[in-house]
Amino acid sequence: MYDVTGAGDTVIASLGFALSSGYxxxxxxxxANLCAGVVVGKIGSATVSLDEVIAYESSLHQSSSISHIKNQNEIGILSQTLRAEGKKIVFTNGCFDILHVGHVKYLEEAKSYGDVLIVGLNSDASVKRLKGKTRPINTQEDRAFLLASLEAVDYVVGFTDDTPYSLIKTVQPHILVKGGDYKGKEVVGQDIADELRLTNFGEGISTTKIIERIQNEHC
Incomplete structure (x- = not known):
């Protein structure tokens, strides 16, 4: 059953909101079409929440993981809406080149600090500059898809700079999470977030060590 009451108003309001947010x-x-698609599924004049729009968009994708991968403009508008809905936003970032159990545990703990976990992902060029010419092992597209498929991760957004400062400024997270090895060090973006939390990736586990072990065993 579909009720088109208020669909036009929804389109106008959501279109104006998106444009004013930089879309x-x-x-x-x-x-705007997604918002209207949600509203017409309700009876009478109705409102639409971000969660409903996300769920509706996911249902239109063959793979729901893809719908959780956003660009910087998209994550900006999502972050604004999430804050307006009273959601606590958690942000972390990294290369996540070879996803391992340490990453998964780290991300699960990060998610436990709030309602929504946004993961900033270094681009391929950024990883190469930071880690060397043989990296990354996996492309940004593959790394993003794997992260987005994790239950703990709500959104993945790539960034091309060597640091995620610009992205953190866009997201304006309540909580910024970094690895325990940053203890006593200045963390990029900690001046933007309301709170900084440090947590461990897992002792003795790293992408670099995994690569070294593979090379030692097969070279």
Whole structure:
């Protein structure tokens, strides 16, 4: 059953919101259509929440993981809406080149600090600059898809700079999470987040050590 009451108002309001938040016109129209798609599934005049829009968009994708991968403009509007809904946003970032159990435990703990976990992901060029010419092992697209498939991760967004400062400024997280090895060090973005929390990846577990072990065993 579909009730088109208020669908036009929903399109106008959501389109204006998206455009004022920096969305390009084509993406703003897509967002407005998604909002209208949710509203017409309700009886009478109704409102729509971000969670409903996300769930509806996911149902339109063959793979729900893809719908959790966003660009910086998209994550900006999502973050604004999440804060307006009273959700506590947690942010962390990394290369996540070869996803391992230490990463998963770290991300699960990060998610436990709030309602929504956003993961900033270094681009391939950024990883190469930071880790060397033989990295990354996995492409940004593959790394993003794997992260987005994790239950603890709500959104993944790539960034091209060597640090995620610009992205953190866009997200404006309540809590910034980094590895325990940053204890006593200045963390990029800690001046933006309300709170900084340090947690361990897992002792003795790292992508570099995994690569070294593979090379030692097969070279």
């Amino acid at each position: 390009e016109i084509d993406k703003a129209i897509k967002f």
